[in-house]
Amino acid sequence: VGHNSLRTFPRNFPGRSGTREDSVWLCSPETAAAAALTGEIIDPGDLADKLGMAYPSLALPERASVDTEMMEAPLPPDEARREELVKGPNITALPDFPPLPDRIEAPVLLAVGDDVSTDEISPAGAKALPYRSNVDKLADFTFTVIDADYPARARSASEGHIVVGGKNYGQGSSREHAAITPRHLGLRAVLATSFARIHWQNLVNFGILPLEFARPDDRERIDVGDVLALDDLRATLPSGSEITVRNTTKDETYAVQHQLSPRQVDDVLAGGVIPRLARGG
Structure with missing residues (x-):
């Protein structure tokens, strides 16, 4: 129903794209990029024939590096208890839910x-x-x-x-x-x-x-x-x-x-x- 639309994240529930009549298809980022470049759903490996673009070759690093400069250790428990929890104007407490009635x-x-x-x-x-x-x-x-x-x-x-x-x-x-x-x-x-x-x-x-x-x-x-x-x-x-x-x-x-x-x-x-x-x- 409606127009075909590609998404690279696992959410193709009805109406999720923002357009109720969309037909949303899940695909890889490579397939989405190839479709964006060609205007049709194709195998990204075919870009060489379509646009003269060779399929990229990527090498993973031997070791992953993690930047820890912005990480802070948690406060000691006694000090943490004295900290005020600051909430924005759109953050509210969880409502109180009463017990299930007998009837x-x-x-x-x-x-x-x-x-x-x-x-x-x-x-x-x-x-x-x-x-x-x-x-x-x-x-x-x-x-x-x-x-x-x-x-x-x-x-x-x-x-x-x-x-x-x-x-x-x-x-x-x-x-x-x-x-x-x-x-x-x-x-x-x-x-x-x-x-x-x-x-x-x-x-x-x-x-x-x-x-x-x-x-x-x-x-x-x-x-x-x-x-x-x-x-x-x-x-x-x-x-x-x-x-x-x-x-x-x-x-x-x-x-x-x-x-x-x-x-x-x-x-x-x-x-x-x-x-x-x-x-x-």
Whole structure:
């Protein structure tokens, strides 16, 4: 779809180039340079025939030199504790995340398909990257590649919300912000057919409950706007038993399960790893 575009870094998620309809291809710097010189995607080894340029020959040094002149040793611990941590105007503290309630009853604000990437959950790029240390501002970009209205709807859902996904939810970059920003917007649980491993762990770390459908076909029975209810979480999560999700909109039930260890159950119940440790857990 759209125009071909080459990139030499591993980010070709939809819309990442800044042009939604781009077809972005990943390539080596040599291939990108050859394409820039010729206006077409070619083998850089063909530049001799195309432009009369011989392919360069590079020799690596026997030893790598490291300039240490600008390196400073860390201060002694007692002196370091007295130093003020200076923050710029766009650097804010991590928000406080409350514990998981015993009962969740919340609307589904987003229902997505398979292979949703963390770049689609928390986009990067020139517009979003300046706010990496400002969670509240960065949250305004959450899921906007998929649904531009998601952040506003999430902020309006005062009791929290749920996202439903397909296979391999959260694939791609391991960025923690793909868990932090939706959590800040009130995401309490993700119901999916399966999760990408690292994103699954990040969800747990920030107190979002990751649940897998016992029957994958149940994913297709849930629509945006359905209200889902999960009861007795503080009893059912530690037991490892299946959890029944009630769709109060359609009067249906679905069986879901989790892969949490006992420690990870404690993390989710506490609202995340940081709240658990802060409370002496």
